[in-house]
Amino acid sequence: MVKITFVEHDGQETEVDARPGLSLMKNAVAANVPGVLAECGGNCACGTCRIYFDAEWARLMPAPRESEREMLDYWNEEGEGVRLSCQVPVVEDMAGMVLRLPESQN
Numbered sequence: 001m002v003k004i005t006f007v008e009h010d011g012q013e014t015e016v017d018a019r020p021g022l023s024l025m026k027n028a029v030a031a032n033v034p035g036v037l038a039e040c041g042g043n044c045a046c047g048t049c050r051i052y053f054d055a056e057w058a059r060l061m062p063a064p065r066e067s068e069r070e071m072l073d074y075w076n077e078e079g080e081g082v083r084l085s086c087q088v089p090v091v092e093d094m095a096g097m098v099l100r101l102p103e104s105q106n
């Protein structure tokens with residue numbers, strides 16, 4: 001398992017024992033992280049699973065597909081430090097990673 005911390009907009013933290021190979025979103029939902037809604041169930045169709053991360057973790061993020069880029073555009077999310085958590089698989093090197101969540105996923 002890989003320890004990953006999700007931080008709500010209000011500072012509330014949830015530490016998750018994440019399973020490698022599953023997406024960040026699936027791990028967050030399984031651990032009842034409140035700020036990850038994931039309304040489409042991981043189909044890259046809702047954008048309610050957005051996460052923010054610091055640059056030090058960028059090397060562990062696979063390049064986003066066009067569909068993910070379009071969804072982030074829809075939410076006016078720009079820049080390097082944002083992803084849809086349903087599109088990012090957990091890997092062992094993510095141990096200790098801290099992810100921040102938006103004020104609202106809607």
Ligand code: FES
Binds near residue numbers: 040042044049
């Ligand atoms: S769960 Fe819907 S886009 Fe990620």
